[in-house]
Amino acid sequence: MKYIVVTGGVMSGLGKGITTASIGRLLVDMGYKVIPIKIDPYINIDAGTMNPLQHGEVFVLKDGTEVDLDLGHYERFMDVELTGDHNITTGKIYRSVIEKERKGYYLGQTVQIIPHVTDEIKNWIRRVARESDAEICLIEVGGTVGDIESMPFLEAIRQMHNEEREEDFLFIHVTLIPLDSGGEQKTKPTQHSVKELRSLGLHPDVIVGRCSEELKESTKKKISLFCDVPPEAVISAKDADDIYEVPVIFKKEGLDKYIIKKMKLEKRESNREWEKIVEKLKSLKEEVTIAVVGKYMDVRDAYISIREALKHAGIANNCKVKTLWIDSEELEKVDEIYIECDGILVPGGFGHRGAEGKIKAIQYARENDIPFLGICFGFQLSVIEFARNIVGLKEANSSELAETEHPVIDLLPEQKDIDKLGGTMRLGEIEVSIKKNTIAYNLYKKERVYERHRHRYEVNPDYVSLFEEHGLVFSGYSDNGRRMEILELPDKRFFFATQFHPEFKSHPRFPSPPFIGLIKSALEYKEEAG
Ligand code: GLN
Numbered sequence: 001m002k003y004i005v006v007t008g009g010v011m012s013g014l015g016k017g018i019t020t021a022s023i024g025r026l027l028v029d030m031g032y033k034v035i036p037i038k039i040d041p042y043i044n045i046d047a048g049t050m051n052p053l054q055h056g057e058v059f060v061l062k063d064g065t066e067v068d069l070d071l072g073h074y075e076r077f078m079d080v081e082l083t084g085d086h087n088i089t090t091g092k093i094y095r096s097v098i099e100k101e102r103k104g105y106y107l108g109q110t111v112q113i114i115p116h117v118t119d120e121i122k123n124w125i126r127r128v129a130r131e132s133d134a135e136i137c138l139i140e141v142g143g144t145v146g147d148i149e150s151m152p153f154l155e156a157i158r159q160m161h162n163e164e165r166e167e168d169f170l171f172i173h174v175t176l177i178p179l180d181s182g183g184e185q186k187t188k189p190t191q192h193s194v195k196e197l198r199s200l201g202l203h204p205d206v207i208v209g210r211c212s213e214e215l216k217e218s219t220k221k222k223i224s225l226f227c228d229v230p231p232e233a234v235i236s237a238k239d240a241d242d243i244y245e246v247p248v249i250f251k252k253e254g255l256d257k258y259i260i261k262k263m264k265l266e267k268r269e270s271n272r273e274w275e276k277i278v279e280k281l282k283s284l285k286e287e288v289t290i291a292v293v294g295k296y297m298d299v300r301d302a303y304i305s306i307r308e309a310l311k312h313a314g315i316a317n318n319c320k321v322k323t324l325w326i327d328s329e330e331l332e333k334v335d336e337i338y339i340e341c342d343g344i345l346v347p348g349g350f351g352h353r354g355a356e357g358k359i360k361a362i363q364y365a366r367e368n369d370i371p372f373l374g375i376c377f378g379f380q381l382s383v384i385e386f387a388r389n390i391v392g393l394k395e396a397n398s399s400e401l402a403e404t405e406h407p408v409i410d411l412l413p414e415q416k417d418i419d420k421l422g423g424t425m426r427l428g429e430i431e432v433s434i435k436k437n438t439i440a441y442n443l444y445k446k447e448r449v450y451e452r453h454r455h456r457y458e459v460n461p462d463y464v465s466l467f468e469e470h471g472l473v474f475s476g477y478s479d480n481g482r483r484m485e486i487l488e489l490p491d492k493r494f495f496f497a498t499q500f501h502p503e504f505k506s507h508p509r510f511p512s513p514p515f516i517g518l519i520k521s522a523l524e525y526k527e528e529a530g
Pocket of ligand 1: 455
């Protein structure tokens, strides 16, 4: 097994996750089997209870683990399906050490960070690598070198490095090269962060310099000299127009060749699959605008999988997708809304803040026959909108949002006795059955699909037949028909919503069917409107 470790210096938010995913892509393109592991040094067991305003979107894996959004990048870039094992947190490591201590596993010993916690980390990494049948294990250490939380992880990696053969380990350090007021590229922050790394016993083999422009030869030379890496191992990572371009940029910089040489990997012919996608993405001319009505509008990353899935569906439909981010609370303030767009998407969400604004946007989409996709909370709010405005149940609501005589969206029965909030929703990949002769079947072309879930509430089964009598079609269901999963309005251009999150399974080369449907309809709508 070969290990590539990616660390970050200077500051957070440098795109370390995309860098890691892009390195993975380069290796995958050369035919290597790669397994990524993300280390998140926070004490939370997982990202499930974190506010998207702080950490961005919570990504959901197949097995239902709620993780950092970087794992979404890994899956999209590297064509892998990950599980909770591929995300190590301080919470998980300590939990496991403490459980062992209680069982008497360390009998007689004083349990300490070194060796017990570091052993736990090393064993975890090696086990996941071994069980994966991969050739290369790619490890991203979250946070910035020097953070207290990441110390035990970097120490464990230092020990592993000593225990493995030299050519089986490669360290890639991602740093920032800022420009001064005169536009000069500054290397001092990089020098400092490499010094910090060295003080922990780690030495970078490759330095990826993030900069708003291409690194100059002189900058590369300086970094090479001060940080003790050859100039060819200083990689210029200028801000890309699109994240999918990063592997192509790295390839041009020769990163793939350097990794092969340094790790004594055999040379394999690399395919051009990824480059073709990037070329296609860059050549798109036509554009549609999709309004995303949500509540975490100040954070770019809060709806990252939605944004990517829209882009993927654009590639499939030969068009660019522009996203118009609309704060649902703003919609609550106006009597009559007008949104200039070719389609509307209401994504997942929690709690009553902004919910009425989202319902307003759904009503606006339905009444004006604007292509509409609702996801999870967006699905539930579409049911409420339909109940209120078509069926005439004015009080209809979700029991998550208000006490009401018509809880058309209600708590899942198995959730009633749950009092812990971490990891307890209906989570992960679940089979969904699709009815024939529906929009859903037209999109998926299958009677059974597997999509990822993350919710506590659902359509109240007591109201299903009433809604169907009024024209709502539940075209997808699970648990033998007990649970509604997809809804559509056949008399509309495209009015479609899912209880699950299709965005989590969308890849650049395998776009998600509901998103393809939305963009296709948005294109037609735009053309009709002239
Ligand atoms: N708040 C809703 C629920 O818990 C929807 C969740 C979501 O959109 N992910 O069911």
